[in-house]
Amino acid sequence: MISTEHTDRLAAITVFGEFTLADYKEFEELVNYKIQFNGALDLLFDLREMAGFTLDVAWEEIKFSRQHAHDFRRIAVLTEDQWLTWSAWVSQLFVDAEVRVFSDESEARSWLAAGEASEAVP
Incomplete structure (x- = not known):
């Protein structure tokens, strides 16, 4: 089971x-929709309960x-599992x-927000 939350860029x-x-x-439906209407997207994957x-x-x-391959800006993966860390790499x-x-x-x-803030600066 998954839970999702989203904003224009996340x-x-x-x-x-x-x-x-x-x-x-x-997950794919959500991301495809967000990319279609908002462009490049940041992702936060919380896999701690997987x-x-x-x-x-x-x-x-x-x-x-x-x-x-070119539709994401930053991807943050939340996990303490070494296998999932390697998989993210x-x-x-x-x-x-x-x-x-x-x-x-x-x-x-915070890391994702910092990336979004740096894009907003001209």
């Missing part, structure tokens, strides 16, 4: 339990990342976005 996704293909499709993911989610993530190979891993949500949100 999509925040929290995963609870197993991350399924249906959950990923919900119990695992299905193989089809991993495959879908690779396809989605390649399709949207590998994801950088598929997107132009700056990707960082955090264990503290306020630090992640």
